[in-house]
């Protein structure tokens with residue numbers, strides 16, 4: 460009798476054995492420590508008293524350390540060839556999780572193993588706003604492991620893909636957020652990275668750019684890389700991802716097929732009100748209907 464297939468696999472067990480992990484996140488916490496303000500006082504008397512105490516302490520104790528638990532006990536395994544959307548409300552820990560996977564923030568607890576080089580690290584860490592787009596293409600391309608000659612060979616493609624045209628000769632600080640995001644995306648994907656991480660970059664492009672970037676993400680997936688995409692656009696996650704992670708207050712609430720997880724997330728969002736009908740201005744003349752022509 461054939462052994463039962465493990466749950467969560469596509470069909471045959473042969474396919475399951477081909478799944479190679481690219482990222483393993485195990486029990487990860489990320490806690491920020493921030494200097495917070497003193498607590499608000501309850502009454503005028505207390506206020507005077509605390510002011511008096513504060514003067515004698517020379518303000519030393521007025522600032523308190525606060526902690527923000529941005530990611531709490533998150534675990535999952537990502538595989539080569541997957542495109543994983545990270546969804547959730549503002550402040551739910553999506554970008555922090557991505558930055559931790561990219562190695563930009565150390566986890567406070569738990570461990571992250573990565574097979575390969577994540578590209579968010581390579582490009583975003585090195586691009587410099589004072590340098591022109593052209594210089595940044597070289598700096599970013601080399602940070603991804605390309606030689607100068609390889610960057611030169613791909614230069615035109617990168618500029619064309621980003622659609623920034625002549626702006627490539629201007630400093631990046633003069634770019635619109637959309638232009639900068641498109642150039643970052645074009646550089647990040649110039650060398651098929653082992654792990655591509657996209658944080659909202661696609662949200663800023665126009666329809667044409669979105670279509671082209673979707674095609675490029677698909678190409679990268681085909682080369683057995685892993686793509687992570689943080690997005691507030693549920694449509695983008697549905698289009699580009701086969702799997703989704705739903706973060707809520709730092710906790711991984713759901714992990715599964717993108718369509719199912721996005722649908723479950725959407726069900727918790729407030730329903731959008733239909734747009735209000737425009738009011739007819741009181742002075743506007745009422746439409747007149749011409750009399751129907753009489754038959755000749």
Ligand SMILES: Nc1ncnc2c1ncn2[C@@H]1O[C@H](COP(=O)(O)OP(=O)(O)OP(=O)(O)O)[C@@H](O)[C@H]1O
Pocket residue numbers: 491492493527528529547548549550551552553554555556
């Ligand atoms: N550098 C930081 N220092 C302190 N707290 C931070 C820092 N960065 C993020 N946080 C806090 O950590 C929590 C998670 O933030 P994060 O940016 O990861 O959420 P997000 O889901 O990506 O949000 P958004 O959708 O708004 O971009 C929030 O409470 C945020 O205020």
